[in-house]
Structure formats: C-alpha cells, structure tokens
Amino acid sequence: MIRIEPRAATSKTFSIGVPVLSALIALGFAAIPLMAAGANPITAYGEMFKGVFGSVFSITEMLTRATPLIFTGLAAALAFRAKLWNIGGEGQLYLGAMAAVAIGSGVLDISGVLLIPIIILLGAAAGAAGMAAPTYLKIRFGADEVVTTLLLNFIILIFVQMMLEGPLQDPMGLGWPQSAPVLDQGMLPPLMDRMRVHSGLILAVVLAVIAQFMLARSVWGFKLRAVGENAAAARHAGINVKRSLYGVAIISGGLAGLAGVSEVAGLKGYLTADLSPGFGYTGIVVAMLAGLSPIGVVIAALFIASVFVGADGMSRAMGVSSFLADLVVSVSLLCVLVGGFIAKYRIVRSEKAGSAT
C-alpha cells in the first residue's frame, strides 16, 4: 500500500532544486513541439542560446525584457504570500503606464530630478488603486479577488483604448491610438549607450532586495506571512488581517503599476494598447518559479526573459513560431507546481493497508 505523507521539513536542496529542475524539464519538453514543427531541437536550442548570450546587445535585450517581469513577479509573489490572489497585474501595469503618460507627457514641464520621482510615485499609486478596489470588494462583499482582478484586466485594457482615442491621444500622432511621448527629462536614464536597457532594472532589483529584507526581517513581513499561512490564527494572535491585506494589496498593485511606468518611461516613451504582451500574467509564473521569494523573482525573471528573447532569436533563424516561449513558460509553471508537491510530501510504502505509523 502506498501512502503520501508530509515531510517533516522542506530542505534547502528542494527549494532551490525544484525550480531549477522545473526550468530544465520545461526546456527539455520544448523538444516535442520543436520536432513537431520540423526543426532539429539541438540546432534550435543553440539558436536560442545564441539569441540571448550571443552578443552584448542580446544580453541587454534580455535584461530589458526581464525588467517588467521583476516588477510583476514581485507583485504576484508578495500578494500570494498573504494568499491574496492578485491575478490583475496586467491591468495594474496599464494603470501605472497610463498615470505615467498622463503626468509625464507635458502637464508638468519641470526638471527631471522632480519629474521622474513624481511619475514613479503616481504610477505606483495608480497600480495600487487598481488592487485596492478588488481587495475592498473581497473584504466587504466576499467577492473572490481571482475573478474580479481577472475581469478588471479586460476592463482596464478597454479603458486604455478609450483614453488613447480620447484625452490621452497624442495630438501630433496623426490619429493613431497612442499617447503623447513622455518628456525627455522624465525618461528613466539608459544604463548603456545605444542599448535599450534602462535604470528601471536598477529600481526593480533594489525593490526586490528591500522586499526580501522586509519579508524576512520586519514585523510587517512577519504579519504578512502569518496572514498567508493561517488567517484565523493570525486574527486570533491579534493581527489586523484586513489591514495586512490592504497593505499588501497596495504594495502588490503598486509594484505592478511600476512595471507599466518602467515600460513607458524607460523603454517605449509613449503608451499604446499593446504595451504589454502579458507581463502581468507571466509575472505569476515568475513568482511561482521563485518560490514566492523576492530575490528568487529576480533570477526567475532573468530565466523567463531569456526564454522569450531566445525563442525570438530562434524563431527568426529557423521560422518556428515564437509561441514556443509561452509553451516553455507555462510548462515550467506546471513543473514547479508538481515539484512543490515532491518537496513537501514523500511517498511511503507501508506494510499493511491503512496501518498507522
């Protein structure tokens, strides 16, 4: 008789080994669709590797791609720690981006030293509001935040389209649904000449380090983890659960909003309705691969960004659809889920059926 029982403690080996193995298995799995598409997997992996690490430019492209994923990954990781299921990162990203172009494209023509912090704060506030609202609906009415945040993603995207054909439309844009560009002094400075990688990356990594520290060492982090592990017990211990939830909702939404700020004010310069190819959703995968650890989010975001940039390069070279990257990313999520099971439980073979140990 085979039984499943929890392990006494999850070891460090598992908490690092599971995500790494999951990533490798997902990459290995990609051989199946590659062969189905008529490509030689070995050549394809080679092209993917070259697409990421083949030149300084390609590495900076990978870092550029990782930047929004660190923000959305942190947004998901912190909320999930408190069992607040923020699936609305995509919408909150657009709210942050909208706030950035609303304030940054000429309303305030002031020095960058002031303008950049204002853009960042306002973008974060917009994202935070985007998560505070569903959290209110959850706490006040019991409306499941998974469904409300998912639906809000669609509402916000349509709202963005409406704004881009209305108040936010660039008057010089020949009628295209795009916003006016962020003023030059409002743009996050680039990190290298002639490359797209920008200082949003520094902001993302710094926030990840702060989040790691706060989560592990602060009273706030302790309360957050307590609420996530057992809300009833946390309440019994005198923790204000609602306040903790609102707190993490605001931080999570704010981080997702910053992803939008960083894409608009760091990379694109203006807002279009196709700003994000699903960074909000991919952030969830990043957070899960990271085991919900903020520093892990940085590493997982680098991996996922490599998959996307590598698949783009491979696609250009070999003509295999770059949807391959999305496949690898989703399979890695499923693998890390199963890996989490293996890390948490072990399979025990007992002599007699139903015998107590």
Add this chain to the structure above:
Amino acid sequence: MTDLLNILISESFWAASLRIATPLIFGVLGALLCERAGVLNLGIEGIFVVGAMCGWMAVWLGAGLWGGVLVAACAGAIFGLLHAILTVPLGLSQHVSGLGITLFATSASYFTYRTALPNVSSPPRIEPFQALDIPVLSDLPFLGPVLFQQTALTWLALLMVLLVWYVLQRTGLGVAIKAVGDNPDSVDAQGLSVYGLRMGAIVAGSALMALGGAFLTMSAFDAFFFGMVNGRGWVCIALVIFAGWQPGKALFGAVLFGAFDALQVRLQTEMGALVPGQIFLMAPYILSIIALVIAARSVDYPRALLTPWFKGQR
C-alpha cells in the same frame, strides 16, 4: 425610451441574446460541474481556446462539423484530466494549477495553429453550423425566430442544461458528486472513490467548456483568431457564483448576460455619437463583477471547494 422597448420586444434581439449566451451556457455548466465536486477550474479560459482551435482545425482538416465537436470535447477533456491529476490526487493549489492550464492550453493552441498555418494573413474559413430551420415551428411568431433558427450547438447547450440538472438532482451519481464537493469524508466512508468522482467531474466539465470554445469557431464565427475567447471563461467563473451552482439559474444567468451584451451592441449603434463605444464594450465585464458582488455573500459555496482531500488523512 420607446427605442429601448422596441429593442427589448424584437425577435432579433432575443435571438442574438441566446446566440451570445450559448458559449457561456457551456462554460458555466462545465465550471459548475467541477466546482460542485469541490474543484475550481481556472483552466476554463485556456480550455475555451483549445476547444475553439481543435474544433475548427478538425473541421478544416475534413472531420465534419460533428467530428469537430467531438475533437473539441476530447481536447478539453485531456486538459481537464491534467488539471484533475494536479489538483485531486496531488492536491496542489487549484488557483495556480488552473492558471497554469490556461497558459499551457492557450500557448499550445496558438503554437499548433501557427505551426500548421505559418504564413496566413487572413485565417482560412470553414462552413459553420447553419440555423436549424425547422418547418412550421420556425414560422411561429416570436418563438420561431428566437428558438428555432438557432444552430444545433445552441440546442446542444440547452440539452446539456437539462442533462446536468437531471444528473445532479435526480441520480445517485449527482448526489455523490455534490457530496464530494461538500463533505468528501462522508463519501469515502461510504466506500466511494473521492478521487474518481472529483476527477470525473473535472474531465466532464472541461469537455463542456471546450464545447463553448467550439461554438465560437464553428457557429458564431467560421475561423480561429488569436484572442477570440477574450475573457469569456472568466465571465463564466463569475456567473457560476451568480447562479449559486444551480444549472437552471446558470442558464438564466447566461441568457441575462447575453441579453445585456446584445443590448450594448444595439445601444452602441444608437448612441455611438454621444458616448465612446468602449463604455459599452466594458459593460459585460463590469456587469460580471456586479453580479459577483451581489451574489457572493448570499450563496452557499460547496463547502469543500478549494480544499484538497487525501486518502487516509483526516
């Protein structure tokens, strides 16, 4: 005001409402079945995509319309089985597994479509289901155009409402499915398989969801587009709660939703000059949230929803 009344009593309006409701009826029934057995299936959005793509592709490859329906249902069932394995015997997070299934199913569908059709700008079309023009009945005033000029898939959806209702309310299997979502220990104590019942419900529910997707490519439209599901799956998850996990109310909720959607399209053409069209496009999603807020406190959730159950562990 009279304009609004004229819309509300027109046959074409209600015919459109039922047409728009059809994929939602499949989706809500599917989600309802999974949740009644105690498992949330957020794979629904991706399973819609799989159903839409596989059904369409099967027809395009020459399987015939009903062959396409079958292929779509089987494809949905396969992804449902994956979700079932992850959430039932392994007891993993239903939220994360469901989202993972949605991402996996969506990307697998898109990759397959792109690989099969690498360089097409306008997607190839199929000959979709036609309205079932039933002689005599179709000529009935009002009911005729609303009911008897729908396609066979809409009829299948209505039939499924009856079937799911019958199974849940009138059969031993239904009692067991509901019990496994409320109190799995009691089911186990009776010697029934908790795993089997839950997994079976998820697989069947996922097949229903895929039919909702198939309706999109095989009846509502005649081709497959990226992004065509557009949140319909998530709307279904909200509608299940609104319907209080009752098949009859699920039908009502889906048709009500379809009516609002049909109304916004008509209002958009009438008032398009006054209000930006996007206001109307947003309306269905906002309505879903409102429905959720209204219903959330008052309904009886299946008591074991989201709670994994392991054999031999109390």
